Amino acid sequence: MAVTLGLDYGTNSVRALIVDCANGREIGSCVVDYPSGHQGVLLDDRDHNLARQHPGDYLVGAERAVSGALAAARQSDLGFHPDQIIGIGVDSTGSSPLPVDKNNQALALDPRFRDTLAAQCWLWKDHTGHIEAALITEKSRALRPQYVAKCGNTYSSEWWWSKILHCLNTSPEVFDAAYSWVELCDWVPAVLAGVRDPKAIKRGVCAAGHKAMYAEDWGGLPDKEFLCALNPKLADLRDRLYDKAYDAATPAGKLCAEWARRLGLREGIAIAIGEFDVHYGAIGCAVEEGVLVKVIGTSTCDCAVVSAQKTVADIPGICGIVKGAILPGFYGIEAGQSAVGDIFKWWVEVVCQGDAALHEQFTAEASQLRPGQSGLLALDWNNGNRTILVDQRLTGLILGQTLHTTRAEIYRALIEATAFGARAILERIEEYGVPVKTVVCAGGIAEKNQLLMQIYADATGREMRVARSAQACALGSAVAAAVVAGVHPDFATAQKAMTGWKDIVYKPRRADKAAYNKLYKLYMKLYDNLGGVRNVNLGRVMKDLLEIKDNATK
């Protein structure tokens, strides 16, 4: 039996998953919460934009999660032995860069920087660099429009250069102490492979291409002249980063002796190149051309692929179209919504002061409503808009409330808002020639919330499928490990053997689809005017909603 291990670094915890390469059977898994901060995240009360993580948590988390997964595997399969594991794949959140010293040790592991926030890993949802992001956008539009065109024409505060430049601007002592910076998804494989020189780290084109403006077309990372225009020290840093990034066909290295011992695995087994969680998640959801994968969690990430034989134009508002970012031989297309589950959580926990039971109560009540019956319309921008406006400086909106509007009505309106946000993304990528025949959803919300899934089907007019695995990201990492370990000749074969969808299909219902088409038009009016796209007359929006409401209650 050939078995691989997927390690999935999430926002609050790390997951280890042991998978049978023959059929994708999940033999054992274990989730370990990061010990530091608030649910694993280091926060700053004075600045909601700040979100960091302690790199030590990643190392101790790997040891504990692998140990737990091995124990679980032994329990579920008496024939299992850790030596059967022949490869490791790693995915993580991103862009989550961390500063390292000359020996590839995380700066935050140095006692001098143990408590320095700027020396930690800068978690994907850290928005402290929004002023830097605006500067990078401005400079790129002026000097190197091709760079920012690949990022939907706007560079985000969530990404690599914004964060590093913000560190340079606000914590120069950390920037100066750092020899180099590494994406978390590249750093963990390098550590496991025992790489001691940051320049020797095999960097994945997934993180590089989407977030660090890397492209072979212009010789890798942004050129020094451009970086110098941002800050001369960034140009110097370029020499200590990397010249080439790799897709998942290339291994990141082999498991070193020290980490083989710490994890209880065989030395020398293959380690796949690191990718972001949703990219390997897409692989774990059986992504192929024509399939859009949505990983629905606190936020939502969308992934699609298009054969690299074809030409894919830049798509306005789509933040990354990178060859090899998901599957070798395909363009990877990434999009996302900055908050989805987080918005429902805000409504239930912060506003309504409830818990999981209240989520269930609202879901039950909201299920009784027809589209438009509440008269409400919301925008899903409580955490900004990642796609297609690429604008963190946007906020939420709820419109249409009367003196009778209930909490469950607003709960449903918030779900609908995220469905409309999903539709805006879907229609944009289709408009630019990316085919979407099937939408496959993954994540806890997709598994559990049938109301949301049906609303998504009705509001987008598409069939919704659910990924077979509840651990799609870790599974995708295990698939990549299976390919680099040579169990399967290529990703297509590996995916066919190891991944798939559940039988359930959420089909759009004709009447609800028609009602949502009307509501979506109104949503896009708000979207375009408040999002700064174009000046739309909103004078009929409330009246149109009331008419739809009157008709829905008839």
Place this chain on the structure above:
Amino acid sequence: MAVTLGLDYGTNSVRALIVDCANGREIGSCVVDYPSGHQGVLLDDRDHNLARQHPGDYLVGAERAVSGALAAARQSDLGFHPDQIIGIGVDSTGSSPLPVDKNNQALALDPRFRDTLAAQCWLWKDHTGHIEAALITEKSRALRPQYVAKCGNTYSSEWWWSKILHCLNTSPEVFDAAYSWVELCDWVPAVLAGVRDPKAIKRGVCAAGHKAMYAEDWGGLPDKEFLCALNPKLADLRDRLYDKAYDAATPAGKLCAEWARRLGLREGIAIAIGEFDVHYGAIGCAVEEGVLVKVIGTSTCDCAVVSAQKTVADIPGICGIVKGAILPGFYGIEAGQSAVGDIFKWWVEVVCQGDAALHEQFTAEASQLRPGQSGLLALDWNNGNRTILVDQRLTGLILGQTLHTTRAEIYRALIEATAFGARAILERIEEYGVPVKTVVCAGGIAEKNQLLMQIYADATGREMRVARSAQACALGSAVAAAVVAGVHPDFATAQKAMTGWKDIVYKPRRADKAAYNKLYKLYMKLYDNLGGVRNVNLGRVMKDLLEIKDNATK
């Protein structure tokens, strides 16, 4: 000692107040809840627009309230005797028309119609006639633009003809059974005076002028040709209504023997003409030229007066400018916000599932916030916009929420929204030459909520005063009674003796006023675009709010 009685018919209860005419001392009062319906209002689960009241409640309510007030007066003043009462004044909500038979008996008191909703009194907040209101607006704009110009150019579903026409359209059997229709504020004085013929009822110009399109300029009520264009039966009804309406200088009649017995008062004492509650309320708040009175309750009503010697232009969006509507010898100017206290109540009770204690908690938390600190902006249209958009088909809006937005922040944003709505009214009437030197507020919210009063001062940039009496409407009725009883020679003298303001003054604070000026500009952008006034670019609104928020938290 000369004493008068004010009877104030509110939405949920009737209040009787016994007042010393020499100094306004409130000798005794009593509030009686209407026994029927939900908190006195007959509702229809299938139609949120419907709000009716049973006329029998007004009669039994008068008996009980007067009896209670007499008892209270006797207890507080051993020298008091009911025979000292020499006049009665009556005010009520409006426009609240009810159908009556040939003997001026309410149709709903006939057993045949006891349970017929259309035969009850159509409470001010009944919006079932919104389609009829649109028709009246359209026909008037086309055929008699002068009629609707006096109503801010839009006729409301809350008003007389919309309701009667809706009754005719949907309950023709009730319309046909009705000999005539009477405003509640005219009906009660007529009943007390023993008037048995609807054509003999002394109708007040307050209700007639504002709500029934009555004006001496065009010979009283709308002409038959116009009414015929709405429905020929309305033209027929005109003959059974009235030719002339009177201001408060004319009495409505004298207390008849039967009602003298039922109330325990002397037969033959003077009864003042009826006015709407806030109009007599303005008198009870010492209104005069330069004073704007705001009665802040579930909704807000604004009243001002301008000498009839002057010329007052029609003011767009201001629903009534009628000579004698408040004080004889003055134009009465009326405006209002369709929901104020009701919006806070919705937030606390419906959304946050709390009670008075939660109001207090939110008020305490919201008091700690600076203007703009929450990043929120709301529109106060949960119940439509009475002034200056005159549009019931509008709804609420909350904008600027993040994943951290608290309930108290939204509570404050809703208060601010009503303050901005108040400012829009104030600026509009000033723009058209109605001077506002002082704003005087009355009602429970003005008395109790210091946070709201300070926000109103800061957001409007005006000093806010509070009426001395907590029962300003009933007091104003008692003032009118004192004038028609001959205790005082005119209203100015009576007001000087009987009414006034509390010592407390809420002054605008410079920094908060400046912050609110910025927020008000953004509010007006939303107001104008979503209210259908003009097409405004809202692409910067969320960003501007975030900038104001960033500055406020520095």
